[in-house]
Amino acid sequence: MTDRNRRGTAVDQQQADLRHDEVQAGTQTGLDEPDVDVTDARQNSLWSDAWGELKRNPLFWIGSLLALGFVVMALFPSLFARGADPRDCSLANSQGKPSAEHWFGFDQQGCDYLANVVYGARNSLIIGLLAVAVVLVMGILVGAVAGFFGGGVDSLLSRITDIFYALPLVLGALVVLRSGTLGRGVVAVAIALAAFGWMTAMRLVRSQVIAVKSSDYVAAARAMGASNGRILVRHILPNAVAPVLVYTTITIGVLIAAEATLTYLGVGLQRPAISWGLQIDAGQNLLRVSPHLVLFPSLALTLTVMAFVMLGDALRDALDPRQRA
């Protein structure tokens, strides 16, 4: 096989990995793949070119605006709730239809639904960001160690990764959360998701490290007496930034969707927490009479996921030099 083919295969593998995560999480995102081959010499022009590309990409602007909107919503929900308190409920309003006064209507307990959906953003985003942070820490740590040391260490860590990889994400998280060892809070859900979602990050970092480790400039640095740690921090990790950034952005969306799925399946957040997954779960039995109870949290969830997917897509288009004509 030629070099190009070999690289193509590695890239295909990553692409398949990312795709795998998404199906497992019950979302399907991250088309195409982050590029592996970002060498040091190209870093600077890479980032300035990327910004030039990004500026012209409507996906980037739509994604950024949506993501920013939901972040502000998570930080200051009262700004969006039109004065309603999500916990101020009156059964008289039960399942009230959307109106000019109450845009999203009322849920079964007669709580203002707009306020509930708005306040749901916070848990979704916290879990998404927290989980992705754990994923990154695990992925970078395990991936860098495996790639850098190679040999038996690599074999062992790679097999362990394979084992986790073969387990469906939602299923694994489901079992862990059902066991109750972690509890059922925001942190528990994030950790459960990360525990079964770090493998793609590991493979990404590992392949980056291996690619860069064998490059000429690392050989040169080594020849000049640079230590392992210095090589890792100065030369290898910066190269992994671009693909990891793309991966991270999309994965936030994937994990937010997975959280809603777990909560819907009854092992994620629990009342009285406010969460889109809980709202969808509660609404599903009333789908016939009050479809808005499923519609609005679904819409919020979808838009949030879409924001990160679009951002990730735009970043990849910008950071993948192969796609640039």
Add this chain to the structure above:
Amino acid sequence: MGRYVARRLLLTIPVLIGASFLIFALVYALPGDPIRALGGDRPLSPAVQAELREEFNLNDPFVIQYVKYLGDLVQGDFGTDFRGREVLDTIEQRLPVTVRLTVVAIAIEAVIGIIAGVLAGIRRNGFLDNLVLVSSTIIVSIPILVLAFVAQFVFGLQFGWFPIAGIGDGWYSYLLPGMVLAAGSLAYVARLTRTSVAENLRGDYVRTARAKGLPKRTVIVRHTLRNSLIPVVTFIGADIGTLMGGAIVTESVFNLPGLGRAVYDAIRAQEGAVVVGIVTLFVFFFIFFNLVVDVLYAVLDPRIRYD
């Protein structure tokens, strides 16, 4: 090739064992006492409880429990649930539902995804190309949970085209859940096909095919699609394994009595043997189809040899 397959098969064994051990460990680390919960309102007598504990090796150290389980598994014995029902029976009963759902989903994903992708790739930047790009971005952003409800509400309840739950209508009942399950992969297949076709169309050998004076149809079908579909076909192959283990939500929302639904119920009921058995089966399918894909790759692309 034969040797490669044999080596790969050997390599899958530790992964299979590792995955089943992992799930076993998670399941049996569950706090709470399933035996005591079994009787519900009328608790079982201590004697019966002790008997059950003995039968399910619950008194053994954890690792011993696993080794015993594995020993049985190798002989094709998946064990029994707490009600004495063979796990294998459950699997045999539920598997056909999951298989049918997967078959429908894969068929939808392959047919629509490839057609859309080819049309988009041949006329890049055309109307269809942009349609495929925009719609696939939207589809991949919709969590399957949401997609399932939207489909159920719109096509099941509003239009009444499809049954919204159960498998009472034979293959027809699988159509809507199949579409939901397939949606994400479909969008991905369309994009993958599009990229691959567009890339191959620019290939030197396509130029050669045109220079040979081959009819346009031959240039596209024989010299572009044949090459372009290699990554697509292999993706779809691997997706079979992924979808089989990824149908929990779809089967739950559409109330299909498949393996996904079964494992979900078992997790809730803390039926360890069922959970471990089915998840191990999922892992097996996943690994198996990935292996098939590797072999398929070599069959489709003569450049790849594993010896």
Add this chain to the structure above:
Amino acid sequence: MTRPDLSEPAPAPDPTGTPVLEVDDLHVEFRTRGGVVNAVNGVSYSLAEGETLAILGESGSGKSVSAQAIMGILDSPPARITGGGIFFQGRDLLTMPEDEQRKVRGPGISMIFQDALSSLNPVYSVGFQIGEMFRAHRGTSRKEAKQHAIELMDRVRIPGARARVNDYPHQFSGGMRQRVMIAMAIALDPRVLIADEPTTALDVTVQAQVMDLLKDLQRDTGMGLILITHDLGVVNEVADNVAVMYAGRIVERGTVDDVFNNPAHPYTDGLMSSVPQVEHKGGRLLPIIGQPPNLAAIPPGCPFHPRCARRRLEADALPGRVCDTDVPPLRLVVPGREAACHYSEEVLGA
């Protein structure tokens, strides 16, 4: 690189009759996001049966694009043929219905490319790809086509043809792959073969073998050969006539002997001086200064003037022959020699 040995006379031109291929004032442009790129700007030449015409030029001079225009395999968009005609045996390919034009490719004109590895389809056996010519153009059965393929592989001197007919392109060496390309191209006995840098990607020893093969095949079949190259040595060895291209135009044309021994265009002169020559051992190599022209913004006047040591601007130019404003037409300078320079006579005399 083979070193051109300019002292040795080139084979005598052997035009054996009426032109089989005529290119008349061909214009090709590419419409890109960055603007219109004028790749070919009024190229004319003709090729007789049995003639070998070398088209010489650096990359971006339009030599490959004009060849692809002849084959009808330009990617359009972005490429567009905006003017001119391409006549094969008297019929204009550009006005022909697409399906008829297609039937010329293969039996009439065929082409081989620089990179045989990427130009052959990796997923079909070489026998299949060669045989495809017979199946597509003559409706030959698959079995018979394979038989023809074996014969052709023999003819292009691939050892063990029968055993290798089912092998895939990647299983061949570079030289053998190029032979497969050649076998495919000559399968239907074309009257014109266009060879686009056929030996550039090959080792020097293999280069000579492949060129020998092409010459032998030409002698046997009497086909016209257009050899696109930037390798002066190859041109010197095999071509009868040469056309030198610069910025999408032909700047000089004549027999190889004449052009090589006494260039009439400063660009050709520069090309000759930039190549090591046996009889000038120890002499300095003179590279052509400056960059090849940007085809999206070709300089006004003579496209070569920014790099030309002999250019004459306003002050010392003859009227109507100012290098940076007046475009020099391709004109007969001495019998048998055309050049597109206002001051060719001086270049010749130098």
